Amino acid sequence: MMKEREEAISFLGKDVEFEGKLTFRGTVRVDGHLKGEISGDGNLIIGEEALIEADMHASYIVITGEVRGNIIADQRVDISAPAKVFGNVRAPSVVMDQGALFWGETQMSQAKGAREGRSALIGSDQYASGPPPNLTAIYGIVIDQKTGSPVKDAKVECKGIGKKSTRTNASGYYELTDLQDGNWKLKIEAEGYKKGKTQVEISGGQAYEQNFELQPRKKEWL
Numbered sequence: 001m002m003k004e005r006e007e008a009i010s011f012l013g014k015d016v017e018f019e020g021k022l023t024f025r026g027t028v029r030v031d032g033h034l035k036g037e038i039s040g041d042g043n044l045i046i047g048e049e050a051l052i053e054a055d056m057h058a059s060y061i062v063i064t065g066e067v068r069g070n071i072i073a074d075q076r077v078d079i080s081a082p083a084k085v086f087g088n089v090r091a092p093s094v095v096m097d098q099g100a101l102f103w104g105e106t107q108m109s110q111a112k113g114a115r116e117g118r119s120a121l122i123g124s125d126q127y128a129s130g131p132p133p134n135l136t137a138i139y140g141i142v143i144d145q146k147t148g149s150p151v152k153d154a155k156v157e158c159k160g161i162g163k164k165s166t167r168t169n170a171s172g173y174y175e176l177t178d179l180q181d182g183n184w185k186l187k188i189e190a191e192g193y194k195k196g197k198t199q200v201e202i203s204g205g206q207a208y209e210q211n212f213e214l215q216p217r218k219k220e221w222l
Contacts, residue, residue: 014049027178031065043135045178048082055087060132062177070104075132093132130209131175137207138200139175142168142188145213154190154214158200181205188212 012018012032022028024040031047038044038056046052050065057072066084071077073091081099090107131137138158142151150172157165161180168174168190181202188196193214200208 012050014047046083060135061091131177131207135177135207136179136202136205137175137177138179138184138186138202138210139173139207140209140211142172142174142190142196142212142214144193145215151190151193151214154188154193157187157189158184159187160184160202186210188214190214192217 011022011024011028012030012034014031016032017034018032019035021037021039022034024044025042027043027045028040029045029047030038030050030052032049033051033053035053037054038052038058040058042058043060044056044058044062046061046063046065046067048064052065052067053069055069055071056067059073060075060077061071061073062078062080063083063085064080068086070087071085071089071091073089075091076093076095077089077091079085079094079096079100079102081097083097083100085100085102086104088104088107089102092108094106096102131139142154142156143149144151150168150170152168152170152172154168154172154174155165156168156174156176157163158176158179161182164176164179166174166176179202181204184200184202186196186198186200193216196212196214198210198212200210202208
């Protein structure tokens with residue numbers, strides 16, 4: 001998964017209002033109030049403070065704010081808590097966090113000429129398919145070294161140009177996105193396991209798969 005380097009830009013800051021049509025290429029983040037229409041070839045990030053009253057179409061859409069309008073994504077839509085979405089969503093994959101609010105219908109979109117049908121939302125605990133194409137990310141699966149079972153709720157932290165963290169879902173999957181080129185140190189912590197560490201160098205805006213096998217701690221007998 002490779003792409004040309006794209007920097008995230010902030011189109012609307014907090015407390016800024018805009019009415020009209022937004023078109024873009026690359027990656028755009030919106031943290032203010034937008035009313036109208038959004039259309040772009042790239043990644044659209046709706047921040048937690050944002051209020052969007054618009055229909056939107058982009059390659060990959062991440063929502064943590066409030067959206068009132070219909071959504072079309074060519075790759076994936078992430079609805080992350082505390083997002084509120086009022087409208088219909090059409091995408092090949094829709095991933096929704098527990099704690100997010102969604103009021104509408106979803107429709108699975110496929111290649112042109114293929115059949116289409118309604119699809120259920122994918123809970124974030126079920127997703128393990130990797131990030132969408134054209135997205136800078138580190139992702140992977142965390143499993144038990146002895147049993148091969150996925151390790152749920154492991155804390156995944158990366159430090160480099162900034163700091164980001166997430167937790168694995170029920171499938172042992174984690175995903176860290178919107179990273180910049182450079183060296184990133186990854187640390188994995190999970191109850192009952194020894195820590196896992198590694199280093200990943202990102203260049204050219206690629207998506208890197210980094211899986212972990214955690215070694216269980218020996219039980220201490222009193």
